[in-house]
Amino acid sequence: MLTQAPKGTHDILPDEIDKWYYVEKKFAEICSRFGYREIRLPVFEHTELFQRGVGETTDIVQKEMYTFEDKGGRSLTLRPEGTAGVVRSYIENGMSSWPQPTKLFYNITAYRYEKMQKGRYREFHQLGVELFGAKDPSADVEVISLMVLFFNSLGIKNLTLNLNSIGCAECRKAYNQMLKEFLADKIDNMCENCRGRINRNPMRILDCKEEGCRTYLKDAPSLLDNICDDCREHFEKVTQGLQDIGIPYEIDKAIVRGLDYYNRTVFEFVSRNIGTQGTVCGGGRYDTLIELCGGPPTPGIGFAIGVERLLLEMESQGIQIPSRPGPDIYLGSIGEQADRLCERLAWDLRSKGITCIKDIMGRSVKAQMKYADKLGARYALIIGDNEVESNKASLKDMKTGESRDISLDTLIDRLIKKREND
């Protein structure tokens, strides 16, 4: 236990950190291209926020939250997702009086007490955006196009964009009634899960994968076919907008999204080759959430990308991520005098912005060269008594293997010049 990371967490080691930087940087870049600015929020919030914001009936709130009491007796919860916190901040900081719309993006860890499997962790990373104040369908299109551009910029192909509209509260009320009537004579023969859902959240029944239930559901009315005129028009404009810019999508009447706050447009990007947890990205519109949390009535829309799944997908597509170059130079030394000289040289080089590694192990020249090679150093310099005397040394190019005598006084200038040429 002492030497084991908690279940569902994982270390990101130096060898893989470049991938993370790469993806995060790309995301920030694309977001700012659309005018989204980054927001950083606390890892924990008042438990109440998630109960209200995510929804009491959801699996997340009912059984997956990391909730604890602090020493002041407050009930706090590690965020299970990003939207609720952003909404809280939007209200608390009066963002409704900022120039509208408010466009935010974030890069967070999130926490859910879940049983692990491929692509599903208890601590996981999400990249997401939230757009407040725009109810127009073109906001939906913008957010979706941002994601597509992001995936494209990473070279990811073959993700399916699944799209649906789950209508507004009005349509859903009417639809739930319709669904209940449709199921009235069937529900007793359906699975336990469905029987529980019939009163709590009838729509979720459509999601059931049980063979038996599926046959009963074959002719069930779909929500999308029964949404109100306003919602229908909204959805049609969204699909039209996507067609206008050539973004392919599939209508999937089954996606409902597991969080209560969604309405109208919901969508996800799904992969077929990273296991059963194939949803790389999920999101949708939430026009009542801000008000529900105590803010002014404000429409909103957003999505979150699961970074672990994104990286899995990139790996499965064989996408190479450029890794950081090695140090500009390795300074090796033999003996105490030489080491002192290296110490000064290293300081000067680093002060000038040159990446420089010097020996601190007191190893043999051969061992030092091997080390320089493993680090991927561009150049290597070995300082011994002779070099201390003459203030000259031979600079070795680790790529070509060629060496050249140079004066130590000109080392920095030379390295800067060489780096520009590379």
Added chain:
RNA sequence: GUGGGUAUAGCUCAGCUGGUUAGAGCGCCAGGUUGUGGCCCUGGAGGCCAUGGGUUCGAAUCCCAUUACUCACCCCA
């Protein structure tokens, strides 16, 4: 929460139906004559065989439990 699989060196794995000092490759460290990496060669370190019980003359190997990892259901990013 339900079910399946797995657990031997830092990593990837051998170790057959129980038999004495537990193995390989990679990695790490050190050497292969004077102060220079990659290839090659040699040597070394590193394992209470996940933990705890049992069966047996004898267990890494068989049985049980625990824990962890993993995959699937559920749900989701």
